[in-house]
Amino acid sequence: MNTSTFDLNLLRVLDALLRERNVSRAAERLSLSQPAVSNALGRLRELLDDPLLLRVGRTMQPTPRALELEAPIRQSLQQIELSLLQGACFDPARSRLQFRIAVTDYVELICMPALMRRLAEQAPGVRIAIEHLDPTLPAERLDKGELDLVLGRFTEVPARFARRHWARETLRLAVRREHPLVKDEPDLAAFLRLQHLWVHGGQTRGMVDQWLTEQGFERQIVYTTPNYLQAAHIVASSDLAAVLPTQLARHFAALLPLTLHELPFALGPFELDIVSVAQRERDVALQWLIGQVASVAPRLADAPADQAPFS
Structure with missing residues (x-):
């Protein structure tokens, strides 16, 4: 040839x-x-x-x-x-681009309403296509250009990707109101007596189970799901307990018969990241979108409970 x-x-x-x-x-x-x-x-x-x-x-x-x-x-x-x-002018107000973003349903809930309100004002022709985030970073799909951005929690991100911290989050224990085993703030023994629902979206091993294993404990996980939003509904109508991101837990506690509790051990916060292909750092349109996503990052989940988490 x-x-x-x-x-x-x-x-x-x-x-x-x-x-x-x-x-x-x-x-x-x-x-x-x-x-x-x-x-x-x-x-x-x-x-x-x-x-x-x-x-x-x-x-x-x-x-x-x-x-x-x-x-x-x-x-x-x-x-x-x-x-x-290079050197071309990207005009958000006139753009008709579509961006493909992979997120968990939890991140979609806390990010996309605010982002779409922002785009409606600044870039009404820009379209967002959301895909469900697999438990691991979809590196190959980012490499191939099938995804523009990924938002989630990742323990490892290869060097060929650009990683930007987006939001900081904490965890809460959620159970239904009048749960027979949870009357007050549970201690570790009470926590371990509960039957747990585990949401595995966006991660292969949760922070809770990693900590428990390191201490020689194991909780009873009887239900596993990739969906955070369904988890809140299932917990509200059963005797299962779930450890949920605080933003999500507070949102659903205002809508469903749920009570929220501190974990009986200290895990600290974790970061949610925006990940893209580093080679596209000079892509003006993509960098503009990353800026818009960054601008609607929710406040730290440990802010006072009377502050709206999705403002």
Whole structure:
């Protein structure tokens, strides 16, 4: 293959096909006709001597060679776009960009209402697409450009990503009102007698269980869920207990028959971070969005209870 005569437009087509795994959707993404995309795929197959995408049922599956090319092609296209945009004026008021953000349902609740109010004033054409955050940092999806930002708690973030502290949070024990085993502030023994619901969203091991293990204790976890919001409702209508972020716990204690208690051991606060690809630090639009997210960070959860946590 002669790289000096290679049509670089074909790389945009391959990138779209690998994103969509469908010729029609790739054509729509590129604003091209379906025959034009099919023709480009044929040329790519000939030039690279590989089928690249194979039809399996109603979808197209990439070959190992296509998967090998996916990340470098996408990163190169992003770098070209960034280089062309250097010095360009990003106007939030006129922008029609869509940003893809992965968060837990808890972070979505404490961040997105305030963010969307801010965008409605400053950037009414900007769209936000939220995806559920898996228990670990979705590094590969950030690398591929499938996500623009991730908000959550992460113990480790690879050096190729930019990490910005967003908010500080603490934990509270939540049980239903008139819980038969919780009359006053529970001590450690009372805490361990409870049956617990554990929310594993955004983390592989919770702070509570790490502390208990280090002290030689273990709590009774009888229900596990990735959903913080459902957890509050389940606890309010059962004898299960849950350790929840204080912002979330206070929000639902005002809506549901819940009582909140201090943990019978000191864990201290933890940080929530904004994570993006470091290579995009010169992406004016993305950095503007990060600034908007940072501006709506909730106050420390240990603020007085009469202060609204989602203001």
